[in-house]
Amino acid sequence: MDRRDIADLLVFQAIVEAGSFTRAASVMGRAQSGLSQTISALEARLGVPLLARSTRSVRPTEAGRRLLDRITPSLRQIESGLLELQDSRDQPSGTLRLTVMEYPARAILVPALSEFLASHPGVRVDIHVSDRFVDIVQGGFDAGIRFGAHLEKDMVAVPLGPDVSAAIVAAPAYFRRKGRPVRLEDLAAHGCINFRTASHGDVYRWMFRDGARTVDVPVEGAVIVNDAPVMIEAALAGLGLAYIFEPHVAGHLASGRLETCLETFCPVWSGYHLYYPSRHQKSAALAALVEHLRYRRHA
Incomplete structure (x- = not known):
């Protein structure tokens, strides 16, 4: 034909x-x-x-x-x-495939879905949880949620929350036993819970702000993990100091089960963002999700 x-x-x-x-x-x-x-x-x-x-x-x-x-x-x-097709362009519908890090999946996305799906009954959400970096185009995803600093320049990035601070935490019993470090050099005398990254498999070097400089400090310890919730449990068990993003342990800090140290050296990072390719036109479903999750600083 x-x-x-x-x-x-x-x-x-x-x-x-x-x-x-x-x-x-x-x-x-x-x-x-x-x-x-x-x-x-x-x-x-x-x-x-x-x-x-x-x-x-x-x-x-x-x-x-x-x-x-x-x-x-x-x-x-x-x-x-x-x-x-014209109706679907204007009315949110269809399946949204999202790749999301474990913490924002639990703390940001899932709590927001009940209201979003009730408002848009024609939408389904397929969530792929992974802390490993994923190419959303190659993986067939509509969007992802990651830290803003980790995103490619050709992505449209929508903030989902404020900037986040790193925190060095340990159980009160650990501080009673080993003392509380007050200088970066003091870390050499402490047991630190190291974290193996999902993307590259290497051990993360702890990064700090020392005046106008950013420095990374290799630390030693008897425990290495590749999962943030397990690292938090290890800190709660008194196994050492953990380098974690403060929102991940806010509840434990509020309850006193964990305490912080070296606060003045901890850097602040760009918070979680929902991102999607700038060269792709948003579907109505994705546009609706973006507006539902968007962080409004002065709300």
Whole structure:
């Protein structure tokens, strides 16, 4: 089939339904001469006349009537599909595939979903939880949630919360046993719970703010983990100092089960962001989720 055929068949159908080139041109918003040329070209490609023309009206030939009977159901389906596509563009619907780090999945995304899904019953959310960096385009995801500092420059990034501070934490029993470090050099005398990153598999070097400088400090300890919740449990068990983002342990700090140290050296990082490719047009469902989750600093 010639790629022009479907468009030309729609013109043919419109002319038959209107009963004249003039009325069809008015309905379609096109020039009458253009419609006439379209039909002539279609008839030439098919090798048969499709319309019998008079000065006042047109009617399908026998071949045109048989063709119209065969194509009308399919053309209706195409028209219906296009209308559904236009509706879905304007009305949030369909499945959103998201890649999300473990903490914001629990603390930000899931708590917000009840209200969001109630407001948009046509939307489904497929959540892939991973702290490993994921290429959202290659992975077939609509969007992701990560720290703002970790995002590629060609991504649109929408803040989901304030900036976050790092924190060095330990159980009160650990501080009673080992003392509380007050300088970065003091870390050498402490057992530290190291963290192996998901993306590269290397042990994270603790980063600090020392005046105007940013310094990274290698630390030693008997425990290495690759999971933040397990690292928190290790700190609660008194196994050593842990380097963690403060929101992850806010509840334990409030209850006194964990305490902080070296506060003046802990850096502040760009918080969690929802991100998606700048070169892709947002679906209505993604646009709705962005607005639902967007952090409003002065709300």
